[in-house]
Amino acid sequence: MPVLRRIPRLVTCADPVGQAELGEMRDAAVAWRHGVISWIGPDRALPADFAGETEFECDGGLVIPGLVDCHTHLAFGGWRADEFALRSRGATYQEIAAAGGGIRSTMRRTREATETELEARSRSFLEGMLRLGVTTVEAKSGYGLSLADELKLLRVYRTLDADGPVPVVPTLLAAHVVPPEYAADRRGYVDLVCGSIVPAAAAGGLARFCDVFVEEGAFTADEARRMLRAAASLGLRPKLHVDQLADGGGARLAAELGAISADHLEYTGEDGARALSAAGTVAVALPIASLYLRQPPMRARTFVDAGCAVAVATDFNPGSAPSWHLPLALTLACTMNGLTPAEALKGATRYAARAIGLEDSRGALEVGKRADLVVLDADSPDEWCYHFRPNAAREVFVGGSPVHDANLAATRA
Ligand SMILES: [Zn+2]
Known part of the structure; x- marks a missing residue:
């Protein structure tokens, strides 16, 4: 079960109500199976049976839903x-x-x-x-x-x-x-x-x-x-x-x-x-x-x-x-x-x-939704929107698969 660990700040958008309700977590981890989120919570609470699985390091940054x-x-x-x-x-x-x-x-x-x-x-x-x-x-x-x-x-x-x-x-x-x-x-x-x-x-x-x-x-x-x-x-x-x-x-x-x-x-x-x-x-x-x-x-x-x-x-x-x-x-x-x-x-x-009628499967980081995640080079949503750059995405996962490639880095530079 792949895991994205040591996320300093994550927004889930799990609350269906409230335009400004982002559902923030600090020091979080997200795990998924077959492209679907199976666990999300504090990194320290990650169940031990996930050890040895594919592990991605967040290395700072802000994680948001795809x-x-x-x-x-x-x-x-x-x-x-x-x-x-x-x-x-x-x-x-x-x-x-x-x-x-x-x-x-x-x-x-x-x-x-x-x-x-x-x-x-x-x-x-x-x-x-x-x-x-x-x-x-x-x-x-x-x-x-x-x-x-x-x-x-x-x-x-x-x-x-x-x-x-x-x-x-x-x-x-x-x-x-x-x-x-x-x-x-x-x-x-x-x-x-x-x-x-x-x-x-x-x-x-x-x-x-x-x-x-x-x-x-x-x-x-x-x-x-x-x-x-x-x-x-x-x-x-x-x-x-x-x-x-x-x-x-x-x-x-x-x-x-x-x-x-x-x-x-x-x-x-x-x-x-x-x-x-x-x-x-x-x-x-x-x-x-x-x-x-x-x-x-x-x-x-x-x-x-x-x-x-x-x-x-x-x-x-x-x-x-x-x-x-x-x-x-x-x-x-x-x-x-x-x-x-x-x-x-x-x-x-x-x-x-x-x-587009897909709220049940994406748009939020919750158990049961697609593992679509973005790691942003930003401390917060405020900083991301404020400090506009060609591309602040450091890593993108779509259906649990990392998309990171040379072009991603090139676009950011
Ligand atoms: Zn139009």
């Missing part, structure tokens, strides 16, 4: 640096989208890419994320926007998940925007999503969740209701991108539909936060997108005060958030969204796992 990125758009073709430059000169996200850029530009390059190309590229992103301590990743389709291309993206995620080591949790986001060939027939595209894409994704076991971008320029609340009800009837639980660019009542819609998470929420007010809290929907903050779009960030304190669980994710995508650096998102969650470091950490572990 990070969970609960909102990414992992697979896509091309980048959009040109739009970044345009925005730096004052163009808005909406203006760029109206001129044929934005999501539709990535759609064209994603359709051109082969499944093998998308897979290789996404795999390299996952490797980079893993080195930072990210041990589970949610990934959305949404740049195919046709039956064949949406399924192509979901198959990429299935392959990456099967190959490991990072589990990939797939979400169908066929309702990202209306593709150009349906510009004059929105209803026809919604029919295609409800009648063909959702059933194909569900039948193939290719997606766990169905997501809709509800915004001017994307989909209306009524269209979202139709698509998400069709998805729910086939076992795909709703997620929503809402209230990013304006308060469109998206939080209340997410609550009404029983969404597992509502993401963005930059313009959501107290009423929306209370609705999410009552529905048990996780509120997901995406500060990298707010940073890149130079828009007001989601007011996380409003959601915490309303009793919501707040998760923090990257929103990694080629337009509004071209970085998969989850620790960066956590630092920004403190400086922009108003979370404390402890609250941000809970939001990228236990509550992020809740946002």
